[in-house]
Amino acid sequence: MIAELIAVGTELLLGNIANTDAQMISEKLSALGITVHHHTVVGDNPQRLAQALETARTRADIIITTGGLGPTYDDLTKQTICKTFGRELELHEDILEEIRTWFQTKLGREMPENNVQQALLPVGCTVFDNPVGTAPGCAFEENGVHVLMLPGPPFECRYMFEHRASQYLERLTDGVIVSHEIKIFGMGESSVEEALREPMEHLTNPTLAPYAKLNECMVRATAKAETREAAEALLSPLVSQVCETLGDVVYGVDVESLEAVASDLLRKQNLTLSAAESCTGGLIAKRITDLPGASAIFRGGVVSYTNAVKAHVLGVPEELLEQYGAVSEPVARSMAECCRKLCGSDLAVSVTGVAGPDQDDRGNEVGTVYIALASEEGTICKKLSCGKGRGRDRVRTAAASHVFDLLRRHLSGLPL
Amino acid sequence: MIAELIAVGTELLLGNIANTDAQMISEKLSALGITVHHHTVVGDNPQRLAQALETARTRADIIITTGGLGPTYDDLTKQTICKTFGRELELHEDILEEIRTWFQTKLGREMPENNVQQALLPVGCTVFDNPVGTAPGCAFEENGVHVLMLPGPPFECRYMFEHRASQYLERLTDGVIVSHEIKIFGMGESSVEEALREPMEHLTNPTLAPYAKLNECMVRATAKAETREAAEALLSPLVSQVCETLGDVVYGVDVESLEAVASDLLRKQNLTLSAAESCTGGLIAKRITDLPGASAIFRGGVVSYTNAVKAHVLGVPEELLEQYGAVSEPVARSMAECCRKLCGSDLAVSVTGVAGPDQDDRGNEVGTVYIALASEEGTICKKLSCGKGRGRDRVRTAAASHVFDLLRRHLSGLPL
Secondary structure (H helix, E strand, O other), rough: OOOEEEEHHHHOOOOOOOHHHHHHHHHHHHHHHHHHHEEEEEOOHHHHHHHHHHHHHHOEEEEEEOOOOOOOOOOHHHHHHHHHHHHOEEOOOOHHHHHHHHHHHHHHOOOOHHHOOOOEEEEOOOOEOOOOOOOOOOEEEEEEEEEEEEEHHHHHHHHHHHHHHHHHHOOOOOOOOEEEEEEEEOOOOHHHHHHHHHHHHOOOOOOOHHHHEEEEEEEEEEEEEOOHHHHHHEEEEEEHHHHHHHHHHHEEOOOOHHHHHHHHHHOOOOOOOOEEEEEOOOOHHHHHHOOHHHHEEEEEEEOOOOHHHHHHOOOOOOOHHHHOOOOOOHHHHHHHHHHHHHOOOOOEEEEOOOOOOOOOOOOOOOOEEEEEEEEEOOOOOOOOOOOOOHHHHHHHHHHHHHHHHHHHHHHHOOOO | EEEEEEEEEEHHHHHOOOOHHHHHHHHHHHHOEEEEEEEEEEEEOOOHHHHHHHHHHHOOOEEEEOOOOOOOOOOOOOHHHHHHHOEEEEOOOHHHHHHHHHHHHHOOOOHHHHHHHHHHOOOOOOOOOOOOOOEEEEEEOOOOOOEEOOOOOOOHHHHHHHHHHHHHHOOOOOOOEEEEEEOOOOHHHHHHHHHHHHHHOOOOOOEEEEEEOEEEEEEEEEEEEOHHHHHHHHHHHHHHHHHHHHHHEEEEEEOOHHHHHHHHHHHOOOOOOOEEEOOOOOOHHHHHHHOOOOOEEEEEEEEEHHHHHHHHHHHHHHHHHHHOOOOOOOHHHHHHHHHHHHHHHOEEEEEEEOOOOOOOOOOOOOOEEEEEEOOEEEEEEEEEEEOOOOOOHHHHHHHHHHHHHHHHHHHOOOOO
């Protein structure tokens, strides 16, 4: 089946935001075995949206729109789609009630009157109720073409696709498509591609596709078969082969993130962690506490952004700070050891480095980062070069990922 | 003038990457006073690219393609454009020489033979030589339609636009577009729109458009005029009017973020901050240290994710924790006061709440959050309801934003 994505929003045409909804949906459609031939973006303009819909219905089996479902006068996606496909809009009292309740309970205020139009949906559609926002989505079929409408804000769009649209789409495809994601840290996309070129080129079902992500990469193995079991049987040897070829840079299959893997290892080994952060400034704690249930394994930590906090809160000896500077191996080691004692955790990690934009007062280049891990058995420390000129955000993200990878390797008994 | 962007690349349709080239180019076109009506993405498929070009030439004055200029068999942008617009390709010896030199000096190897096709360019075109990669771009005019071809890799695309395409386009346009962003926290998009409906509906130049962002919203005022000065003169009274209408929920015009505004206020008043975080788990520290130069105003803080860390690192009295529970006003106040002393900062903020997914052991609902701000003059505390069922991430983000808004209001002498 062929799908076409139409994003609606003048903010996209003004370059205010990138069309990340299209990327997210395309990736998920590919995993469902649905081919995408076109992405189109139009502004909040009913004529141009209508033209885009007319064109799309001649060449696609599935049209997915994103955006234009809000309560304001320029949100015209539903109206334009209904006009193009000859449907009426009708008020869904239950959806209106949900929106009213959302305002009362989540936002603590009355629903403004113009939000009523969010409860107007095409006659006979499948409603995608939206528990994470006010704009419901919906879908209907007209002359063999399925039209799905999703909200534009990326968080809502992702939730609605994963929990509403994907179930709708699964019923349209025959056979099942199963995929597994092999997550990799510490090897670049082109090296992964080179290592897997031979199997990748000759595969048709299952297939392998590498994806570059920020600071890491991923290989998706996908198989199509009559049943889930048959698809799994096709995938199982391939996934094993990829894991074996790539070795311990593979940090997991179908896992959420490096921090999720490290957290699971801590949980299984009944260990607790704390973190002393300088250049990452809370990012490690933030990433680990993004995960529900973090309090079982994470005790807390200190964001020792200044030397005074390193010395007086963590207890790093001032001599070390003076002699070696804050960005140094001795300070990284001391930060981890002090944090472990202070927070009473089994393990503690630390990071100190230069996130930029400028080098530090001792001439350490942007991207120079020391990470350490303290445990009962002692302390290990690594010096990283997280890339000069890659921007503060990239340096900090890379440093935090390296900490989680160090933790994973330590807890799994892998070479550090 | 109307422009249309056509991106060529199957990797975009697979969701491998987002079309950030389109965002970058759109933003720059808007600043040049060129209006974008469509973005289109097609795969490495000459038929669908030809169709997209045929459609675009009927509705745009300027067509800008990105991607498909590489040396491999699936790079077909130039060939397809030439076929559609009836031009021949010709070999540019000087460009071929540049590509050969690039391989020798930058990559240290001989140019593979298939790179010769990168030196084939449409007869009579303006060549955009590429000093940051191998694929040159180019532009030509045919029957009043300008066609520009740029390479796909974002770094090369940006360079080529800024240093080659923009000069070509500047000659084609008259007038400039200027816009200002009015940033709002504490008022929803629909309420903002209701408040501004009257002026918004009757405006044609300048215009107003509201945008919803995560936990906040923004109104963009845009004007078109002959000169930047004339555009600013159109905008200035409108921006003032919007700010006056909306009141102190406007946290800034053309500012980056709430945390940037709060940081600037701290910097101007020569004050330092620290943070004691429970449910936000490092997010406040992370957001403030995302900004370069944070060390001048942010001393650090404690991520007191567990009661033990609240008591033994921060120094919150255990009686308070026992009597009121961790999610309570007395504990929030104590966290901020202890953190201020511990880190030696002028101000300290604290957050304690229930991020979810479950309510806490004292029956506090998900989204119940206490935030506090301690200063020399005393401590203020607010109880928030950050929305049950909106997901951990939303609760945490909202709580952190409220802390920055409290700080902004305190430092600006606004009602809290």
